[in-house]
Amino acid sequence: MTTKRESFERIMKQLPDLQERHAARMITRRMLGGDTADMVKSFFDDLNELKWLLVDVESNSLPALKLFILYLDYFECTTDAWKLRLLTKRKFPNATIKTEKPDTVVGYCLNHRYHLLY
Amino acid sequence: MCPYRPQDVDFSITTLAAVTAVFYHTISTVAYSPSPMVPLYIKPTRVVDSYRCSGASSIRISADDLRSGMVFIYLFSDTVARRNEESDSTNWSHQTQEKCGICHGSLFVVEGPFDKAAEFEEIIKSWVHDMKHFLDGTLKVQTNLLPGRSFCVIHERNSRRFKDFSDGQRSAIILKKGGRLELEKDVLTGIYEMDIFG
Numbered sequence: 001m002t003t004k005r006e007s008f009e010r011i012m013k014q015l016p017d018l019q020e021r022h023a024a025r026m027i028t029r030r031m032l033g034g035d036t037a038d039m040v041k042s043f044f045d046d047l048n049e050l051k052w053l054l055v056d057v058e059s060n061s062l063p064a065l066k067l068f069i070l071y072l073d074y075f076e077c078t079t080d081a082w083k084l085r086l087l088t089k090r091k092f093p094n095a096t097i098k099t100e101k102p103d104t105v106v107g108y109c110l111n112h113r114y115h116l117l118y
Numbered sequence: 119m120c121p122y123r124p125q126d127v128d129f130s131i132t133t134l135a136a137v138t139a140v141f142y143h144t145i146s147t148v149a150y151s152p153s154p155m156v157p158l159y160i161k162p163t164r165v166v167d168s169y170r171c172s173g174a175s176s177i178r179i180s181a182d183d184l185r186s187g188m189v190f191i192y193l194f195s196d197t198v199a200r201r202n203e204e205s206d207s208t209n210w211s212h213q214t215q216e217k218c219g220i221c222h223g224s225l226f227v228v229e230g231p232f233d234k235a236a237e238f239e240e241i242i243k244s245w246v247h248d249m250k251h252f253l254d255g256t257l258k259v260q261t262n263l264l265p266g267r268s269f270c271v272i273h274e275r276n277s278r279r280f281k282d283f284s285d286g287q288r289s290a291i292i293l294k295k296g297g298r299l300e301l302e303k304d305v306l307t308g309i310y311e312m313d314i315f316g
Contacts, residue, residue, distance in 0.1 A: 047218050054306055068306065075220050078128045080305040083174035086154035087305075102128075 007056035011064050014053065018046050019067060026074065047071050062092050078102045130173030130224040133308040136195035136267050137215050140312045145296050153302055162187025166230030166237040168245070173224045176302040181293035181316065184273040188280065190228040190238055191301065192268045193310055194249055195221050218308045222249075225303075225310070232276065235283050242268075271299055 002010075025043060029035055035043070050071065054064050065088045072081035082102045089097045155176040160169070161183040171177065179189050228241050270290045272280050277292050284290070293299060297316020304311055 044218065051218055051306055059306065072131060072305070076129050077131050077173060077220065077305075079172035079174040080131050083153075083155060083305050087152075090154050 002056065004057060007053070008061065011053050011057060011061050014049070015061075015063055015067065018050055021046060022067065022070060022074070029074075043071070043074070059087070059091065062088070062095055065091075128172060129220045129222055130303075131305055131308045132173075132195040132219050132221040132224065132303075133216050134195060134210065134214060134219050136193040136310060137308075138193065138267070138310045138312055140314065143313060143315045145294075145298075145315050155302065157300065157302075159183070160189050160227055160229055162189060162229040162231060164231055166228065166234045166241065168241045169227040169229075171225045171227065173303055173305060175224070177227065177300070179271050179293070179299045181273050181295055181297040184271070184276070184293065186233075186276065187229065187231045188238075188276070189271040190242060190268070191225060191271065192227075192242065192245065193225045195219065195224075195267075195308075216307070216309065225301075232279060232283065 021042065025039060028039060047068075050064060050068055054061065054068060057064070059065060065084065069081050069084050069088065072078075072084060079102060082099075085097050085099050088095060089099050153176055155174055157176040157178045160177055160179045162185070177191075226245050228238050230238065268289075270280065270284070270288055272290050272292055274292050274294050277290070280290055291299060291314065293314075294316040297314070300313040300315075302311055303309070
């Protein structure tokens with residue numbers, strides 16, 4: 001059974017690697033103009049790892065939350081990222097987090113009308 | 119390069135099989151929500167309407183608003199993130215199902231009165247048609263009725279009528295008088311969390 005303290009220690013240990021990989025990923029995407037299959041796989045591996053790290057500490061790590069927001073932005077999960085920004089701001093009121101509602105295009109289903117819900 | 123990214127679309131975090139965590143509670147009037155999202159109350163009216171929800175949507179349905187109407191909820195997920203896994207979704211382990219992925223639509227809702235059930239079907243068919251090419255082979259076959267992924271919400275007094283209408287082919291969540299349903303997706307885990315009060 002992992003204690004909370006151990007979970008926080010794991011975050012402190014693993015976060016720099018995750019951050020470094022993501023920085024490299026963003027540069028590579030800019031250079032290539034897109035993602036390769038390997039990049040997508042590595043991205044989802046990191047996403048899942050960070051998810052469990054955050055779940056273990058009940059989302060009480062600001063740097064980990066910020067990285068998760070970057071992940072969501074990276075894959076254009078715009079409203080998900082906005083929701084997580086709001087959650088982060090609620091948990092860490094003193095953190096500098098932009099919480100404006102995003103202006104998003106959510107779909108392109110032409111066959112029928114629909115309302116978009118946030 | 120990544121071939122499956124239509125432009126100008128808001129994607130959403132999801133689990134691969136749209137895992138739904140269902141929690142049952144006794145009826146309470148006050149609920150503490152850790153979510154910052156303002157919930158939208160879905161109230162069936164005299165006309166059929168459909169809503170496309172974003173990943174951040176939070177919806178509530180009250181039995182008292184259902185009267186002679188019903189609400190259809192379709193939880194969508196796809197397999198964009200699935201790599202080196204079995205292509206047959208029935209072989210996915212629990213761990214695999216809980217892996218995060220990205221989908222281009224998180225859920226949609228159709229609401230309206232019972233006597234417009236045929237319109238429901240048309241809208242559902244249309245949505246599913248638009249989305250199903252994102253699904254794997256097995257999910258495609260099951261896409262019209264996936265246990266735990268698509269269901270109707272009705273008032274208990276309509277349960278018999280609903281059975282006649284659905285021919286027992288569609289699953290329903292039956293709310294007691296005064297009951298309510300709250301649905302929201304956890305953007306960290308991608309798991310839909312459903313709270314049923316009643």
